[in-house]
Amino acid sequence: MSEWKDLDAHDKAPDVVKAWYKRWQRMESSAFNASSGVIDCRNDPGESQMLREVIESRFHDASKILREFMGGDIGVDDHHTTPRVFEVNSLPGLLVYPSILPEPLQLGLLDKLLHRDLSDPQHQTNVHLHYDVPYCPPQPHTEGHSLSFFDPAAQSLTIKPKTSHGALDVPRMLDKKLRWMTLGGQYDWTAKTYPPTPPPPFPEDVKNLVEGLFPMEAEAAIVNLYSPGDTLSVHRDVSEACAQPLVSISLGCEAIFLVALADDAASSASDVDSAATTSNKDGINGPGNLRSAVIRLRSGDAVLMSGSARYAWHGVPRVIADTCPGFMRSWPAAGASEGGVGNRYEGYRGWMAGKRVNLNVRQMFADIAVEVEGQ
Numbered sequence: 001m002s003e004w005k006d007l008d009a010h011d012k013a014p015d016v017v018k019a020w021y022k023r024w025q026r027m028e029s030s031a032f033n034a035s036s037g038v039i040d041c042r043n044d045p046g047e048s049q050m051l052r053e054v055i056e057s058r059f060h061d062a063s064k065i066l067r068e069f070m071g072g073d074i075g076v077d078d079h080h081t082t083p084r085v086f087e088v089n090s091l092p093g094l095l096v097y098p099s100i101l102p103e104p105l106q107l108g109l110l111d112k113l114l115h116r117d118l119s120d121p122q123h124q125t126n127v128h129l130h131y132d133v134p135y136c137p138p139q140p141h142t143e144g145h146s147l148s149f150f151d152p153a154a155q156s157l158t159i160k161p162k163t164s165h166g167a168l169d170v171p172r173m174l175d176k177k178l179r180w181m182t183l184g185g186q187y188d189w190t191a192k193t194y195p196p197t198p199p200p201p202f203p204e205d206v207k208n209l210v211e212g213l214f215p216m217e218a219e220a221a222i223v224n225l226y227s228p229g230d231t232l233s234v235h236r237d238v239s240e241a242c243a244q245p246l247v248s249i250s251l252g253c254e255a256i257f258l259v260a261l262a263d264d265a266a267s268s269a270s271d272v273d274s275a276a277t278t279s280n281k282d283g284i285n286g287p288g289n290l291r292s293a294v295i296r297l298r299s300g301d302a303v304l305m306s307g308s309a310r311y312a313w314h315g316v317p318r319v320i321a322d323t324c325p326g327f328m329r330s331w332p333a334a335g336a337s338e339g340g341v342g343n344r345y346e347g348y349r350g351w352m353a354g355k356r357v358n359l360n361v362r363q364m365f366a367d368i369a370v371e372v373e374g375q
């Protein structure tokens, strides 16, 4: 097994992993909907041969952490008082927490990430690489933060290109261009490093939520935004200075998430052929000597990558259209019975119905122990 310090963030995935990913990217939805090899925690996870339930001692009162995040009672039910956690048998350290976030909390997290944190000029996005992004000054209802980009008053902003790109308006930025935003440590996707300058503070409420629920410190995050048709190719997240866990929280449309650990011996040409050309169980789920998992991630689910699974190859070959849950589809507009601030965002009603948002949180430095007991 490789040492963390030997792993290079610029390494390309072995061919066998890339071929497996491509199969999933090209697969008809009917094939993966019918595939018994996909881990889907909403469908009797306890019965699955691919998972085993584990006990997280830190969940003695998850509801307290969830309430603190929302600043009040959110009608947390029993499930959320003691969320269930499953470990993937083929990849020890890969944990799945189905629907760990209750619905109101999912909406609250979207508000914080996409109204408050996106309009904080300290947080970089992919749009900043090519454009000078202007911000609207704070308003009485924004608690000192710049006005949300979803607000009608922000629609007249012009986002000027730094290079030869054409100018961009706010709706086009939000609908099409915006693919990621960084929180805390501002990861540089091109250099695949964290800049040496001190990062902006990690948003405190999101930090408390993540650290309360998961065995890690929240020091840097990437918020990925996908539309159906967008993908994230196979990579490993090894730019952090330590091998502490990483947590990935999904909101909105469902996705297929692939994870694989390839032993050096697993990259031979014959494995690539079998991954690329057969439709047998191995061809879909990964060649026999790849330790792999295919997980259907839904809104409110979390995945924790720890232990050897922390440096597994992984990617998102598919975001599944028309799968955003009903309670979230109209975001950022308020629901029919709600009044108040949501109505400001009426012009973007239904924006979230065509999006998947993934909050991917990493610990960059300090060491803490992971406490997971077998059941």
Ligand SMILES: O=C(O)CCC(=O)C(=O)O
Residues within 6 Å of the ligand: 222, 224, 232, 237, 248, 255, 257, 314, 315, 316, 358, 360
């Ligand atoms: O969108 C996801 O589920 C995964 C994102 C990811 O792997 C990353 O941000 O490094």
Ligand SMILES: [Fe+2]
Residues within 6 Å of the ligand: 235, 236, 237, 314
């Ligand atoms: Fe990743």
